[in-house]
Amino acid sequence: MGNLLSHLAALLALAVTVSVSPAQAQVSGTVVDDATGLPILDARVTLRATEVRAGTDGAGAYALAVPDGAAMVVAGAHGYFSSGAYVTAPTSGVEIRLEAVHADDPAGAMLEPTDCSSCHSVQFAEWSASPMGNAGTNSWVLDIFDGTGTAGGAGGFVYTRDSPEAAANPTSECAACHQPLRWLDSNPVALGPLDDPSTDVTHGVSCAVCHQLADIDLTRPNTPGVDEGVVSYTRSTNPSEVVMYGALGDVNFETYGVMRASYNPLLRDGICAACHQDANDPDGDHDYEEEGSIISEPTYLEWLNSPYSDTDSPSYTTCVDCHMEGTDRARACNVGLDYSRPPGQVRSHRIEGTTAAFLEDAVTLTMNTAHVGEVVDVDVTIHNDRTGHHVPTGVTVRNMILLVTATRDGADLEHTGTQLLGELAGVGDPVEGYYAGLPGKIYAKRNEGADGTGPVFFTDARAITWDTRIPAMAADSTNYTFAVPAGPGDIEVHARLIYRRAWRSLVDGKGWTEDGHGRPLEDVAAPHYGHLMEDVQVTLPGPPPPDAGVVDSGSPDSGAPGDAGLPPVEVTDGCQCRSAGSSSGGGGVGGSGGLFALVLILGVLGRRRRSARRRSRVTG
Template sequence: MNRFQIAALGAVLLAAQAEAVITGQVVDATDLQPVADARVRIQTTTGDPVLTDASGQFVITDVPAGSVVVTAVPTYDSSRAINYITGAASAADGDDVFITLQRMPANDLPPPYEPGSSFTCSACHADQHSEWQDSNHSNAGVNEWVLDLYSGTGTPGGSAGYVFRDTHDPGDTGFCATCHAPLEDAQNPGNVFLDEIGLIGAFDGVTCLACHQMAEVNENVSALHHLGNTLYRFPDDGSFTPFWVWGPLDDVSFSTMRASYQPQFKESRFCASCHEYNNPDTGAPGQNTYTEWLASPFAVEGPDFQACQDCHMPAASEPGPISSLGGQPVRPPEQRRSHRFTGATPTTLSDAIELDLQAIQQGEELVVTANVTNAGAGHHFPTGISIRNALLVIEARIDGNPLTQSGGDVVPFYGSATSTDGPDDLAGLPGKGFARVLEGRINGEGPTVRPVLFIDAEGVSSDTRIPSGQTDSSVYRFDLSGITENTNAEVSARLIYRRAWRDTVVTKGWTTTPTGGPIEIEVDNQALSLPIAGIPPLPTFPVPGPGLGALLALALGLLLMGFGLGRRATR
């Protein structure tokens, strides 16, 4: 072997020695049998994990210097007989480790049981709990608007107008508690009355455990939450504790949490458990936000792909722990998600929805074109429950006086309340409405009415909402025939988002949303000034008046004509 070959061999040996490697085996803690397909990684790292082979063996390369924590867990699968919580072991470069995985109990606690308050979680997750308290998920079980519509008990004026329990059979729950108080309704699916909930976790609404004890969401997305597409689990190990949780991270090794890995927490289908459902009896749509997302540009795999969580649970801006306890591992920003669940706000709406206004004169008409583009929302605008709506209002004035509309749409009936006629009552004005108006018979009896809530819906009266990535274009015409001199026309467009039908707001006496926000948000407004060429009146010419002689000749002629007609008639 010459000196060049010796040098090359030495370089290879040095490279092999420089490669940091941790090896090991993952086994079942009960029978010490190997666990295949467990996801193994160094805690807080990103990227794909290493999977154990059939003998439970794994090899991790590119190990950083010093001591690290190696974690392991298989993906949760309800069809598998045995599932596990995450296990961990400390290791360093060159170590061979042995990780044992504790089994998750196969059986769940029988009801009744008390899942506990969200404040239990706040002891270790103060930041997430604080964010959640500002969200619409918080206190969903006592949402004033929902209770007003359900039992008339949310606000002082809540008993006015439509009240579900006053108009339906005594045993009809309406399924409101299914999503608004899921921790109680999960114990007796579909049979809990929202105004009769009693558990602390139910009053919290869509609380921490309402999501993190959802073990799976199947493909039956048109079913209503745990009435068909969601699997809630409260494992029974003989001494109940609420801390059996599922989540999107496969390396949470804190033993008290008993964490299992469920990748659906990062998928839009997870949100579909409550935000996608139809009327169980008629099939009429309730919410179809997930289906809308599937049809959107954001659902296409690629650089622009975004799941629901990417918008509504954005990543943190800097690294940090996910627990407020001391000594917790520091995680990258993408593993630290907001729990405010931000939805429609003035900022998010103005960022997502674009309004463009154009106007030209065409002869004796002013022609206005308004384009509303759903550029940034991953679903229809508006989306969610059917009482959400938006209005486009067009105005055209000259010298402060409104021009008469000669063509185009007008704001539909739901732009006004039936009992008022104020500045917020906009029905009949030039413009357009964006909403899905459901129709049906109340409790399946009587005449068909609109709009109705999904529980009374038998069909869709109209759906003018704007799908993600699409533009709605509408044209409005205004009469200029009376404008005789050159002047300017002032044209404006307002796009307004309303969280509820105007008539419902007035009837119930609502002044703010249940969280204290505005009921109406101006998404955008545009204005322009357009020179108008006056249309002068047609010229007139004087007609000379007849003289006295001409008038006498005309009278004599008419007399003779009458005499001649009379003689013919007597023959």
């Protein structure tokens, strides 16, 4: 997907395309329940493999503007198998009857990813390498749960050993998200070990976990994972009723024993609440919405409470729009079909979140600097203008560090302000990435336990001490002042925004050098000790040497009479203190009694380590 403006332009174009009045329509009709004949409200009717679509009203009526000639019109509605009709436009009175999806049969199977791979080989390959496909074998999750994920996993916090909640809730709910098939088979259940060869562990969040999900109770979003009573699935022992839900609504393809298509709009966003929104349950009553339950995964509600979730807003963007990028592939499957899809409809199943491209295109950092006399004043603002939820988001150990420095000739200038990084930035040698005490700010959420100490893991949280993360479309500004000693030399002001996957103390306690999927961990790697999201540098010119305005008349290279001097340097739109005719009574910049004052205001957009494609963001 392109940048935010491109995305909004596409939405506006789509709005123009699909807003069709009955008077303009060339195909019209009704969508009804096949068993009862009653009209179906809010069915989606689409000219197959296009963006031409309309919804049905209370009478089940729809109207579409389609080209003259033969066409396939497909209707889909939540809770029904999709169905279509071949028509010759213009025409009216086209009735499409939809069969209701059967009730869930727990004796039925959840399809294995290999069942899907023969027809969806590209998607299978993408999913296999994705965080979703490997959620069940994330070594960090095992390290936090029982200390068995890595060689040093028993260091630092281990839930089964250290949490006061472990006695009453020994399994926790980790498996409900990271090994959902295992949880659905029998719950509550603990995470399976990394060496467990069963597909319930190795397949993580599989195809069926998403595409066989029938519904989710979004009035209870904080219940973790695929919890029964909140998330429901559709399983069947009848090969003709193997439902596969999708988000397009124009697929009426059937393969006996493998899939029968059904439209489910929850796959665009609501489904994400299952694992990207949850809270703890301190009193153990299985009510995660009550006061006293502390939210741990906040991403879904952050998006829901932002303008990006508003379907009437020009900013409307779903989770899928950002995290499952549109591709140029004309087909979603390997089966030979008589139609092709337009660019963007077939989406990637890499399901990206905190990749380099996403992190480097998440926010915009600006910096204003002023050098007045013996002080450099720096204002830094971080705008969350490209992400559809808070930054950072996800589990509470995620954090961003803003680090601000001012140097002259390689030596740090003394910071005289009060905005300093706390201990969660790491206590130790700054050269090794321990930034506590340096000028800057940490963006994160800190929990505290029942005794008021923290940070604690979300399972043990009783309150949120502070939350400095930046909501969608919001900005945060901080100020820094540095003392400038007398003497020449330019001043370099540098602001960096660095993303870390965990508190440095937790990383050290576990001895992690790789992330949970076996990739090198940037949190412990020079030069930034985290992933560099934003990088802004400004050079403030220092004062000229004391004799800069005097030319030695005896110099053979002067080329001018001894009293000519150097021409004045004029600073426009500011003080004229570098001009020879200073009104302050001084003798100009070259005189021994001269007054030097330089005010320089710079609004600088950072040098961005961007990917070629800029995205609007709606990642967890």
